[in-house]
Amino acid sequence: xxxxxxxxxxxxxxxxxxxxxxxxxxxxxxxxxxxxISFGVAAMLTILSIVNGAIGMFERILAVDSHCLVFERNxxxxxxxxxxxxxVSKLRKMDLVSEAQPLLxxxxxxxxxxxxxxxxxxxxxxxxxxxxxxxxRPEDFGLIAGGIWLGGRAAExxxxxxxxxxxxxxxxxxxxxxLSTENGFEDGGVFLPLPEAQKFFHREGIASIVAIKLRDQARAAExxxxxxxxxxxxxALENREFNQSYTQFQILHFTAWAxxxxxxxxxxxxVANTMLLSVFSRIREIAVLRVCGFSPGQVSALxxxxxxxxxxxxxxxxxxxxxxxxxxxxxxxxxxxxVQAVIKPSMVGGIIAxxxxxxxxxxxxxxxxxxxxxxxxxxxxx
Amino acid sequence: xxxxxxxxxxSTRSAGGPLVTGRGLRKTxxxxxxxxxxxxxxxxAAGEIVALWGASGSGKSTLLHLLGGLDVPDAGELTxxxxxxxxxxxxxxxxRAHLGFVFQLHNLIPDLTVEENLSVPALANGTSRAATRxxxxxxxxxxxxxxxxxxxxxxxxGGERQRAAICRALMNSPQLLLADEPxxxxxxxxxxxxxxxxxxxxxxxxxxxxxxxxxxxxAEQCDRMLRVRQGRIEGSGSGATx
Numbered sequence: 340x341x342x343x344x345x346x347x348x349x350x351x352x353x354x355x356x357x358x359x360x361x362x363x364x365x366x367x368x369x370x371x372x373x374x375x376i377s378f379g380v381a382a383m384l385t386i387l388s389i390v391n392g393a394i395g396m397f398e399r400i401l402a403v404d405s406h407c408l409v410f411e412r413n414x415x416x417x418x419x420x421x422x423x424x425x426x427v428s429k430l431r432k433m434d435l436v437s438e439a440q441p442l443l444x445x446x447x448x449x450x451x452x453x454x455x456x457x458x459x460x461x462x463x464x465x466x467x468x469x470x471x472x473x474x475x476r477p478e479d480f481g482l483i484a485g486g487i488w489l490g491g492r493a494a495e496x497x498x499x500x501x502x503x504x505x506x507x508x509x510x511x512x513x514x515x516x517x518l519s520t521e522n523g524f525e526d527g528g529v530f531l532p533l534p535e536a537q538k539f540f541h542r543e544g545i546a547s548i549v550a551i552k553l554r555d556q557a558r559a560a561e562x563x564x565x566x567x568x569x570x571x572x573x574x575a576l577e578n579r580e581f582n583q584s585y586t587q588f589q590i591l592h593f594t595a596w597a598x599x600x601x602x603x604x605x606x607x608x609x610v611a612n613t614m615l616l617s618v619f620s621r622i623r624e625i626a627v628l629r630v631c632g633f634s635p636g637q638v639s640a641l642x643x644x645x646x647x648x649x650x651x652x653x654x655x656x657x658x659x660x661x662x663x664x665x666x667x668x669x670x671x672x673x674x675x676x677x678v679q680a681v682i683k684p685s686m687v688g689g690i691i692a693x694x695x696x697x698x699x700x701x702x703x704x705x706x707x708x709x710x711x712x713x714x715x716x717x718x719x720x721x
Numbered sequence: 722x723x724x725x726x727x728x729x730x731x732s733t734r735s736a737g738g739p740l741v742t743g744r745g746l747r748k749t750x751x752x753x754x755x756x757x758x759x760x761x762x763x764x765x766a767a768g769e770i771v772a773l774w775g776a777s778g779s780g781k782s783t784l785l786h787l788l789g790g791l792d793v794p795d796a797g798e799l800t801x802x803x804x805x806x807x808x809x810x811x812x813x814x815x816x817r818a819h820l821g822f823v824f825q826l827h828n829l830i831p832d833l834t835v836e837e838n839l840s841v842p843a844l845a846n847g848t849s850r851a852a853t854r855x856x857x858x859x860x861x862x863x864x865x866x867x868x869x870x871x872x873x874x875x876x877x878x879g880g881e882r883q884r885a886a887i888c889r890a891l892m893n894s895p896q897l898l899l900a901d902e903p904x905x906x907x908x909x910x911x912x913x914x915x916x917x918x919x920x921x922x923x924x925x926x927x928x929x930x931x932x933x934x935x936x937x938x939x940a941e942q943c944d945r946m947l948r949v950r951q952g953r954i955e956g957s958g959s960g961a962t963x
Contacts, residue, residue: 354844356837364832627828630791632817632845632893715783715792718824 375609380657383599441546459536475516486515626717650698821890
């Protein structure tokens with residue numbers, strides 16, 4: 340059959356065409372390599388963007404209308420942090436402080452939903468005042484005995500409406516309001532007045548964190564020093580500083596990258612295997628290329644070109660797979676709206692770089708082997 | 722020693738001297754246990770068509786591989802187109818610009834078209850697309866496969882494949898064409914045709930040819946015939962004088 344496509348114009352493109360011809364001849368083998376890389380890409384994209392989304396949501400919970408966060412020094416997780424009412428009062432009395440909003444975190448279970456985040460807040464907390472109230476009134480928050488306020492998503496998965504009873508943990512509450520927020524954790528969580536939450540979690544007089552709004556944000560450094568001096572048991576950080584240093588965020592980031600890189604290592608081994616098979620099955624052909632004047636470098640470039648082509652195809656397929664997985668997870672009712680994927684350009688760049696590096700690393704040995712093929716020997720024995 | 726001159730391809734050549742000079746060429750395999758070449762002396766003048774004639778295993782292919790830099794001698798001196806094929810850089814330059822190879826099996830790359838296969842040496846050499854295309858058209862027309870350019874190798878006949886292989890060998894206008902049993906896999910009629918084409922093309926273009934063959938009828942049609950036996954050149958001459 341005559342070929343419908345002519346040989347491309349430039350030397351580079353003609354080399355590239357040779358790369359694609361080689362891949363086309365061994366479609367299944369090439370597809371296995373592409374699959375290895377694409378699964379790595381999809382895994383990394385999914386995990387990283389979910390982790391980034393979760394961190395972003397948590398950051399927004401902490402940073403609503405505030406400049407700094409104050410919490411117990413040397414605590415591994417904010418859920419275990421204790422800031423006393425007395426310390427909150429001291430913070431409120433500081434000249435630099437405009438507002439101090441204590442917030443108590445807790446986890447509760449409901450039938451069918453083992454983990455629901457509970458926020459103990461005061462009535463004037465900005466997250467309540469700024470939320471979109473679907474049912475009930477913000478001014479009633481904390482005034483209805485036995486009442487609980489639900490995030491929009493939580494009301495949905497609990498299947499309750501305003502005024503209905505709902506079983507939360509060991510108690511039964513009346514739905515006193517439903518507020519919708521853009522934050523997945525808040526929207527899938529429940530709100531209690533701070534004193535009620537403290538009682539519920541047996542942490543009377545305690546908040547997990549205090550969100551501080553300063554009169555002048557430029558004086559944040561001064562505020563941090565004052566807290567360090569006057570309240571040595573507490574640690575104050577600017578929001579940005581907190582996001583960068585919070586151990587849990589670092590652990591999440593590290594875990595996500597570690598899992599992703601492991602997935603890539605498997606992909607890289609797949610590429611190495613694909614390229615080795617490709618080289619071993621083409622020893623005679625590579626010898627012919629050498630006979631025709633290809634240098635060892637040109638032969639290596641062909642092998643690396645094939646690996647790069649596999650990685651590129653893997654990237655495209657992987658991003659599509661990962662995107663589809665994120666869409667499905669983001670819309671799955673089981674996740675209660677907690678999956679809010681955030682895809683950052685740096686993350687995409689990192690995935691692309693990791694993918695290419697892995698694939699090219701996987702091609703090092705095959706390329707080295709191919710470039711060392713002795714034409715006479717290969718032509719004599721194969 | 723004759724004067725060395727650089728030609729347009731960057732190689733040196735003795736003015737009026739031989740294109741290939743080999744002295745005491747030895748080659749063994751299996752850690753020296755199998756001696757394939759046992760001290761071969763060889764001179765090939767520019768424009769000559771020389772046959773290495775001998776039985777299978779006599780060492781003619783190995784000698785051809787040494788001349789083409791596909792293998793290196795264990796001992797002896799060798800100069801091809803003014804270069805030393807034992808040197809890696811010289812070997813690449815030789816194969817890229819000065820030598821053409823034709824093998825018993827065509828060794829064309831499957832799944833590529835005839836045109837794509839013929840482009841491979843030009844690709845290695847960095848020849849422009851236009852020049853490559855012009856050269857392909859000229860060569861394929863001259864061997865009667867101009868209509869097969871867009872066909873894949875598996876879709877053309879054995880004789881056409883070997884013609885394509887000859888064209889590929891001539892793509893970069895080599896000074897020296899090394900042909901290892903180029904008719905060995907063809908039927909008698911096709912073999913005659915292919916050999917005739919090879920010989921005529923070489924004569925028309927002034928290409929020096931060293932041909933390894935076990936078929937005396939083809940060896941006799943060359944300018945000179947060297948009989949290779951047990952790793953040595955035992956006799957030389959024209960036609961039946963060897």
